[in-house]
Amino acid sequence: MADPDKAMDDAGLTNPRVRDYVRHWAEVTGADRIEVVSAADDARLIEEALAAKELEPAGIGRYYSRSYHKDTARSEERTIVATNNPKDKGVYNNWRPASEMRPLLESKMRGALVGKTMYVVPYLMAPPGNELAPWAAGVELTDTRTVVLHMIRMARVGVEFVNDLDDPDSFVRAVHVTGELELLGHGTPDDQRYFVTVADERTILHFGSSYGGNALLGKIAHGLRQGAYDGWDSRRFLAEQYMLIGIHDKETGETYHICGGFPSASGKTNLAMMLPPDALGDRYHVSFYGDDIAWLWVDEESGRLYGMNPEYGVFGVAKDTNETTNPTALHSVDEGTGAIFTNVAYNPQTQEVWWEGRTPEPPADVTGWLDWMGAPIADREPGDTSPWAHPNSRFTTTLDNVPNIAPDYNAASGVPIDAIIFGGRTRDREPLIRAISDLAEGVYDGLTLGAEATFAAEGVEGQLRYDPMSNRPFMAYGEGDYARHYLDVVGAAKELPIFAHVNWFQRDPEDGHFLWPGYRENLRPLLWLIQLKKGEVTGRQTPVGIIPTKDELLLDGVDITPEDLETILSIDVDRWKQEIGFREEHLAQFERMPEEIWEAHRRVAAALDAEA
Numbered sequence: 298m299a300d301p302d303k304a305m306d307d308a309g310l311t312n313p314r315v316r317d318y319v320r321h322w323a324e325v326t327g328a329d330r331i332e333v334v335s336a337a338d339d340a341r342l343i344e345e346a347l348a349a350k351e352l353e354p355a356g357i358g359r360y361y362s363r364s365y366h367k368d369t370a371r372s373e374e375r376t377i378v379a380t381n382n383p384k385d386k387g388v389y390n391n392w393r394p395a396s397e398m399r400p401l402l403e404s405k406m407r408g409a410l411v412g413k414t415m416y417v418v419p420y421l422m423a424p425p426g427n428e429l430a431p432w433a434a435g436v437e438l439t440d441t442r443t444v445v446l447h448m449i450r451m452a453r454v455g456v457e458f459v460n461d462l463d464d465p466d467s468f469v470r471a472v473h474v475t476g477e478l479e480l481l482g483h484g485t486p487d488d489q490r491y492f493v494t495v496a497d498e499r500t501i502l503h504f505g506s507s508y509g510g511n512a513l514l515g516k517i518a519h520g521l522r523q524g525a526y527d528g529w530d531s532r533r534f535l536a537e538q539y540m541l542i543g544i545h546d547k548e549t550g551e552t553y554h555i556c557g558g559f560p561s562a563s564g565k566t567n568l569a570m571m572l573p574p575d576a577l578g579d580r581y582h583v584s585f586y587g588d589d590i591a592w593l594w595v596d597e598e599s600g601r602l603y604g605m606n607p608e609y610g611v612f613g614v615a616k617d618t619n620e621t622t623n624p625t626a627l628h629s630v631d632e633g634t635g636a637i638f639t640n641v642a643y644n645p646q647t648q649e650v651w652w653e654g655r656t657p658e659p660p661a662d663v664t665g666w667l668d669w670m671g672a673p674i675a676d677r678e679p680g681d682t683s684p685w686a687h688p689n690s691r692f693t694t695t696l697d698n699v700p701n702i703a704p705d706y707n708a709a710s711g712v713p714i715d716a717i718i719f720g721g722r723t724r725d726r727e728p729l730i731r732a733i734s735d736l737a738e739g740v741y742d743g744l745t746l747g748a749e750a751t752f753a754a755e756g757v758e759g760q761l762r763y764d765p766m767s768n769r770p771f772m773a774y775g776e777g778d779y780a781r782h783y784l785d786v787v788g789a790a791k792e793l794p795i796f797a798h799v800n801w802f803q804r805d806p807e808d809g810h811f812l813w814p815g816y817r818e819n820l821r822p823l824l825w826l827i828q829l830k831k832g833e834v835t836g837r838q839t840p841v842g843i844i845p846t847k848d849e850l851l852l853d854g855v856d857i858t859p860e861d862l863e864t865i866l867s868i869d870v871d872r873w874k875q876e877i878g879f880r881e882e883h884l885a886q887f888e889r890m891p892e893e894i895w896e897a898h899r900r901v902a903a904a905l906d907a908e909a
């Protein structure tokens with residue numbers, strides 16, 4: 298058995314409540330060794346991981362890791378929010394009683410670290426000194442060194458973040474145990490994996506994975522699920538799966554801040570890292586604040602809605618990242634950045650990495666190349682077209698490496714929010730952008746955000762998978778209560794942000810090509826939105842919001858046909874009427890949905906009827 302007190306003394310971990318917690322879990326798990334981690338330990342941990350073959354070198358100062366082949370993504374079915382109050386049950390949060398989940402998880406974790414090291418990772422999910430910092434401290438306990446290395450890149454890590462809390466008990470207890478991955482029955486009726494947030498006890502208990510949001514508990518479990526619950530419980534803030542950017546106009550000197558939610562793998566990181574199109578680069582600059590999570594609150598002094606990114610790094614989708622789509626992302630993982638690639642293809646002889654879309658064709662000389670599972674490409678059967686990299690393969694890098702990082706990303710104050718946008722992968726119906734200035738209609742629009750399911754869905758033809766505010770997998774409490782809280786937080790601001798719905802993914806029904814070139818060009822509709830808010834353009838009112846006229850969009854240098862442009866700037870009233878019926882069913886599932894939301898729904902439906 299380890300000596301927790303000695304390990305904590307040596308590391309200068311003084312918070313007495315954290316010490317109790319570490320002692321408790323050292324005893325439950327039976328860990329042989331305890332190691333308290335700070336960011337300064339990174340270089341040593343990297344060396345240890347290389348020596349143990351948990352990481353392999355990917356050029357100088359970059360690393361490669363491979364996960365167990367059934368452990369490659371966040372698991373929604375196995376994710377549970379538990380509390381002591383059955384009223385917290387929602388449609389999406391997989392609610393279970395805390396009294397059932399806590400003992401179950403303790404039993405799975407009991408004795409699981411015999412012979413192993415338990416790493417103690419104190420962290421902060423906020424810029425230091427931010428007014429939401431009291432909800433942002435946590436201590437992850439994990440059995441996996443690569444998880445520690447990811448946490449150091451994705452969160453602010455060190456004992457200083459928990460030693461001097463105003464209330465020494467106000468940290469999230471986040472316990473991660475990997476388990477025997479081969480024996481967990483992935484996807485069978487006897488699946489052993491449980492990813493539980495006991496939200497009203499501020500405790501996260503994740504068992505059965507060492508991948509991404511299942512294992513880096515600061516990110517999604519704390520930053521989204523626990524944060525959302527705390528924000529509601531305190532009535533103070535929202536925790537959302539949003540990117541957050543600044544758009545700087547070099548001509549006027551003004552900067553605007555936009556945040557927004559797109560479901561997983563729908564373009565948040567790409568938007569946040571956007572390099573303006575060449576034709577607009579002299580005038581505008583886009584700065585990165587965050588690409589996956591934003592916490593929003595009303596600043597008392599100015600009365601404005603503010604936002605900050607609780608994270609300290611990027612866990613980005615590798616697929617299709619290249620010099621054309623996203624040069625910024627490539628530079629954020631240059632040699633020397635300490636970036637870690639997971640589940641991409643790897644060549645141990647040359648230490649190169651590759652993924653689908655990195656170059657138009659895979660490397661012609663396949664000598665040495667291994668696919669994401671470690672199988673040599675050279676051994677493939679002729680005609681085997683399975684991808685070299687896993688579709689959810691990722692890169693992990695800290696914010697300091699992001700070339701367009703905002704100079705004030707670490708400022709305690711956060712930034713004022715001018716606009717909130719929603720968007721998903723929608724192959725028809727949704728125009729390029731439609732703006733909404735009414736609060737209830739904006740929140741209604743977020744609640745009815747739909748996106749193409751990225752896996753087999755039992756959906757009705759023409760119906761999307763709804764993903765309210767892109768938070769469906771992270772919903773911590775009832776959806777009606779969530780809508781109420783959203784209206785209350787944003788509605789308390791003296792100056793309302795403008796809302797908008799965007800869609801970069803409309804396709805031609807015949808040949809399937811994307812009608813809008815997307816990526817860097819996405820700046821154009823956002824500039825229009827800011828102009829609209831400032832009253833510089835008026836757009837065209839439709840039943841579902843204001844859409845730009847062709848002349849209002851800055852289109853110089855865009856590669857798009859007049860027909861495609863026409864399509865993405867128009868509303869298909871019949872398709873929208875059909876959609877309204879689906880929305881009615883969608884909203885009716887939720888208890889305590891505020892009347893304002895239903896009124897907004899009826900207003901939009903009536904406006905569409907009037908159009909016919």
Ligand code: GTP
Nearest residue numbers: 560561562563564565566567614616617801815816
């Ligand atoms: P999570 O990290 O899972 O929350 O995803 P995300 O929302 O940050 O998505 P990301 O920016 O990583 O993009 C996901 C995929 O969509 C990548 O393969 C991108 O190349 C692709 N993508 C992003 N923006 C666009 C766009 O404007 N047009 C098209 N066609 N594809 C895009």
Ligand code: SPV
Nearest residue numbers: 371509510511517561589
């Ligand atoms: C997402 O899936 O939305 C992510 C990746 O951002 S993970 O952290 O694995 O959830």
Ligand code: MN
Nearest residue numbers: 538561562589
């Ligand atoms: Mn995400």
